[in-house]
Amino acid sequence: MAFQCQRDCYMQEFPTSVVSCSPGELKQEINGKKITVKGFNVKLQDTILFPEGGGQPDDHGLIGDVPVVRVTRQGTEAVHFVASALEPGQEVLLKVDWERRFDHMQQHSGQHLISALAESMFGYNTTSWEMGRQRSNVELDTPSLKPAQVEALEAAVNEKIRAHIPVTVQNLSLDDHDLEKVRSRGLPDDAVGPIRIIDIEGVDANMCCGTHVSNLSHLQVIKLLGSEKGKKNKTNLIFLVGDRVLKYAEKSFSVERSLVSLLKTGPDGHIDAVDKIQKTVKAVQKSNLILLRDMAILVAQNFKLNPEKGNFFTLHKKEGDNEFMSIIANEIATEETLVFLTVGEDKRPGLFLLAGPSQKVADLGPRVLEMLQGKGAGKNGRFQGKINSMARRAEVEALLLEHCKSEP
Structure with a gap:
């Protein structure tokens, strides 16, 4: 039906x-x-x-x-x-919903046109296709597409659009001999006659149940964004048709205008400007890491030099990583001292490290993990992992301090 x-x-x-x-x-x-x-x-x-x-x-x-x-x-x-x-x-x-419908008509008819010309120009068959919400892709039976091929195909499909070629619908019975001349892409397995044929005059005749434009001029324009590796030695060709091209251009211009304001340079200078920023950020990050490591050593030494240091040390720092905590634990004699360290934002997931006498860490580690709603494991006097909440950190400190005080 x-x-x-x-x-x-x-x-x-x-x-x-x-x-x-x-x-x-x-x-x-x-x-x-x-x-x-x-x-x-x-x-x-x-x-x-x-x-x-x-x-x-x-x-x-x-x-x-x-x-x-x-x-x-x-x-x-x-x-x-x-x-x-x-x-x-x-x-x-x-x-x-006409905006959604016409968009689907444009993308689907555009796919038929792209598939037909990819086959006639290069011998690449379409094995599947996907209509995405923002962009679509055709899976072609070839390991790769050269940039020159993509450029030639884009020029060819848009030439057909400018030629105002009609797109008509035919309904053929299952025993009609004309079906043998038609490709079977898009026909559902459980289809019954009559069979619906989408005919792009002089270009393509293809079985299909979808909605289509009545003339290629209604596609407006096709933009091939490029290709990427697909499944099983195939290539996905990414495309936009009609109004999606206009929206893509509008969005691209909006992004370009924002970058001009942020980078203080024209569009042609954006790549160089971003490259310069990335190099600067990497240099700053490297410098910060060095400072953070030096700070870890100073923190540990300051504790060791404190005549009233006791047998428990704790520290929380927003900036830091596992190496920062490990350096502190390594510098402090954890055979005698219990060390509890955390890094990360107060209301976000973070990291923790509990180090000290092996048996004490083995006994307290799981309890600390539970209180901090985290995941982790431990061995050889170290228990560490990720935590979901810093909310009970003060409770953990109090528990560990009380445990250390109770020891002879």
């Missing part, structure tokens, strides 16, 4: 009726967490909302005033997931 969205990809509103509505669930990822949302699965008499398939994401839109969160294909039917129930038999007006 062909949906109305496939018969007329440019239709933005469509009256239809509700066939069925049943409770359902949808798994979503929000802020990196997977959650299950309860709602309703709605089937309509027909739909202008494309169900995901052929490498193309689904459409968003409204059934009346109810937002459609997801559209999936089940055999020959489209299932719309919504938050509110709808009455079977109810007449409704469908509205498609």
Whole structure:
């Protein structure tokens, strides 16, 4: 079955009726967490909302005033997931999120054009493709693409766009001999006849269930951003089509303008300016490390020279690392002294080191680890690791100090 969205990809509103509505669930990822949302699965008499398939994401839109969160294909039917129930038999007006739809049309038709010319110009077949939220990529059956090839391909696809070449849809039966002349990229495994063909006149004829522009001029422009290594000796060609190119240019200019303000130099000088800053930062970091190591030695020596030093030493420093703590522990005679050190911001994860007599460290280490909500391990008089919270550091100090005082 062909949906109305496939018969007329440019239709933005469509009256239809509700066939069925049943409770359902949808798994979503929000802020990196997977959650299950309860709602309703709605089937309509027909739909202008494309169900995901052929490498193309689904459409968003409204059934009346109810937002459609997801559209999936089940055999020959489209299932719309919504938050509110709808009455079977109810007449409704469908509205498609046109900005999202037209973007998908541009990217999908652009992919067909790129794939067709990559094959005709270089003999590289498309093995898969992915439409991303910001950029898309075509996986080509070649280990690499030369910069000159990318440049030539970009020039060729944009020449076709300027030629105003029509893009038409044909529907062929499964036994039609013309199907033998058509490539099968994008055809779902469970498809039934008639088979939908996207024909870019004189360029490409390809089986596909997705939504497409009616003329290559509607693509506006294609920008090939470059290629990167793909899976199993293949190459991913990264591309933008139409409005995404305009948004990319706008964002790039905004970043460029910000860099001009920050670096106090024109765009042509940005690379040199950043290189100079990086070298300066590295030099400063190296100098700081040297100072930090010297400070660790001085801290330890100052403790050892204190006539009232006792058998417990503790220190917290925001700036520091494992080596800083190790130097202090090495300089202090930990066979006789218990040393507790932490580094890091007060409200952020940090590092800790507990050093001293082996048995004492072995007994106290796990307790310290638990109080600081950390992960770590110990041996030979050292217990160290990462900590999630400095909130109970004072409690740990009090515990260790009390333990040292109680010893004869």
